[in-house]
Amino acid sequence: MSALTPAHPRRKCSVEEQGISNYTRVFYNPTTAQLYEQAVRRKEGLLAHQGPLVVRTGRFTGRAPNDKFIVKDASTADRVWWGEVNRPFDPEHFDRLHQRLLAYLQGRDIFVQDCYSGADEKYHLPIRIITENAWQSLFARNMFLRILDPEALAAFEPEFTLISAPHFSANPVTDHTHSGAFILMDFTKNLILIGGTGYGGEVKKSIFTVMNYLLPQKGVLPMHCSANIGKDGSSAIFFGLSGTGKTALSTDPERQLVGDDEHGWSENGIFNFEGGCYAKVIFLSPEAEPQIYQSLGRFGTVLENVAIDSKFRRLDLYDTSITENTRAAYPIGFIENASPTGLAPHPRHIVMLTCDAFGVLPPISKLTTRQAMYHFLSGYTAKVAGTEADIVEPQTTFSTCFGSPFMPLPPIVYADMLGRRIQEHGSTCWLINTGWTGGGFGIGSRISIKYTRRMVHAALGDRFQQVEFETEPYFGLSIPRQCPGVPSEVLNPIHTWKDKEAYERQAEDLRNRFRTNFKQFESQVDPELLALI
Known part of the structure; x- marks a missing residue:
């Protein structure tokens, strides 16, 4: 071990305990620099002028609401507002797709971010974000609240886990999904499964949905x-x-x-x-929105579907050829006067x-x-x-x-x-x-x-x-x-x-x-x- 590598206490909760096995490597809470190295090495994105990481989210450049489901069981049947927005999913179908997803992750590198949702310690939710892409791990690191104490990180136990595998698609016929993409939420198992879509907003909004389910029951x-x-x-x-x-x-x-x-x-x-911001950046100007604009030139910012010159690595915020929903995900600390x-x-x-x-x-x-x-x-x-x-x-x-x-x-x-x-x-x-x-x-x-x-x-x-x-x-x-x-x-x-x-x-x-x-x-x-x- 290098003198520059800190010794970390034994980890309390490993991915094996969450059913993930036979992986190639697991990266627990890698730093921003480490995730940059992995993302570039895996050709997941391009390093742009001044430091942001530019990625593509694939077929989906926005949320896919028709592919989102909530498991309907004894705990949710009479509590959830069922309808066009919250569509029910059978627990057995969820379990089978979960097992297929775990099998898909075998032989692959796994990225883990342990963090919180909720700045109030009385009401915060410990969450674990597991991804197959390094850039999505950086997205989660930017968007949620980081745990800076190594001892606390080693003792971390998630209350909710999210697994995102953009390159794994469901079979709508056998998996009973709407399409190859899926966002499945199980409030009994405290588990979210995402596949077939690489759009970062699905990760962010899935955790938001969890908070919207849990907090009113606590008077928040x-x-x-x-x-x-x-x-x-x-x-x-x-x-x-x-x-x-x-x-x-x-x-x-x-x-x-x-x-x-x-x-x-x-x-x-x-x-x-x-712990971060997820700003829409199409047509963004330094005059109208200077604080958001300056975040686009920062090391650590993830830019989704923003056009970039592959030779000179310059951004084009006016190019809508990929989508008008171009996004920047960056730590809230990039805003000068953030709380x-x-x-x-x-x-x-x-x-x-x-x-x-x-x-x-x-x-x-x-x-x-x-x-x-x-x-x-x-x-x-x-x-x-x-x-x-x-x-x-x-x-x-x-x-x-x-x-x-x-x-x-x-x-x-x-x-x-x-x-x-x-x-x-x-x-x-x-x-x-x-x-x-x-x-x-x-x-x-x-x-x-x-x-x-x-x-x-x-x-x-x-x-x-x-x-x-x-x-x-x-x-x-x-x-x-x-x-x-x-x-x-x-x-x-x-x-x-x-x-x-x-x-x-x-x-x-x-x-x-x-x-x-x-x-x-x-x-x-x-x-x-x-x-x-």
């Missing part, structure tokens, strides 16, 4: 949101699906970033689930982000607690191109809790918890549209992120307290008449449409879509909530 609200803290110590959270601006708007040089995507809200405040703890007080402000493809909703409006619950349950937005497989242009959707693909429990569980916390802590709620204005997709234009940032700064800085508000007629939303640095005509969408009658028809149509979608909650919510729109 899990949230698909980003969070930051102002100079006065007050915090804000930003709900929204991928592509609505959670990462861009929360990564603010004037505020400390707590996390960019996943948080819990406990009796102690809010806490980040992750070192991942903890924050109860939020003073709650921002709900929507990407309105119809161009109807105001760029900013203030919500009552009841309206916040309504829009939280509705989760209206547009799926942005590339975020999911086969999405090539924005499509309007209602994704309850701004993250229904990751919510295994009935939506009302999360909405009730949110409503109680808003009332308990007096949070002010806002709805912000980062989508279109002056018309819908193909007619109008995307709202300027410069204006959106100014509106967010005004809201979080309590600058609307002395401003007069007006109520728009279709959704009952309160719109500020003025905002520093934003033309007044931008604030009310009807003023940006040349054809006012067309706006009214579109607004009425969108309101009817809201009403139709909300009928699914008729038996779960009180009449007052139903009558809001």
Whole structure:
């Protein structure tokens, strides 16, 4: 043993104990540099100018929601919100596919990352991420919370294990999957199996789904949101699906970033689930998003499906030939003013982000607690191109809790918890549209992120307290008449449409879509909530 190689205590939990045997080598918690060496040696990616690792995720460059299943057994049968999102999978089929996956891993190198999900030690979840690719191990090392103490790492025992084998495909006929790709979750065995897809987001969102299943049972609200803290110590959270601006708007040089995507809200405040950021980087500019942009030139960053010149190793952030869903996964510490703890007080402000493809909703409006619950349950937005497989242009959707693909429990569980916390802590709620204005997709234009940032700064800085508000007629939303640095005509969408009658028809149509979608909650919510729109 070299004098430079530290001696490590005997490992408490080995992969053999988890059924993996006859492997060639197992790399337990390799460092970033070691994973770079292995990824390049195995030709899994290219080392780009200034240091990031550029990889391809194969056929899937976004999530594959039709390939995700949850094992239905005695513990989940009456607890999970079964339906189009959470589809049941037979325990015996899971076991057979698990055994085939274990057989596939024989004779191969295995990469293991032991880490946590959840910065609050009272509620964190010990997880083990097992991968066949070195780059996916680096992805996990970036995204989750690392264990820095060697003694603690040696004594680590996972409560949940995820195995990802992108090059192993299922047989839909015999394995009873939707396709060759699969994301299978067993909440009884505390095990996740992923195969046939190399998209890193499946690893990240699978652990998020686990947290969304476990934490409400402990009285903690899990949230698909980003969070930051102002100079006065007050915090804000930003709900929204991928592509609505959670990462861009929360990564603010004037505020400390707590996390960019996943948080819990406990009796102690809010806490980040992750140790990294997973930012969409297509068309990213250093002027609009300097902190995210600078992370692209860092050793340790993993870039998924970003175009690169193979000779000069320069990135092309404007190349969409592979996908528009190009991504960067990097440690949150790469953001200069990121929180070192991942903890924050109860939020003073709650921002709900929507990407309105119809161009109807105001760029900013203030919500009552009841309206916040309504829009939280509705989760209206547009799926942005590339975020999911086969999405090539924005499509309007209602994704309850701004993250229904990751919510295994009935939506009302999360909405009730949110409503109680808003009332308990007096949070002010806002709805912000980062989508279109002056018309819908193909007619109008995307709202300027410069204006959106100014509106967010005004809201979080309590600058609307002395401003007069007006109520728009279709959704009952309160719109500020003025905002520093934003033309007044931008604030009310009807003023940006040349054809006012067309706006009214579109607004009425969108309101009817809201009403139709909300009928699914008729038996779960009180009449007052139903009558809001």
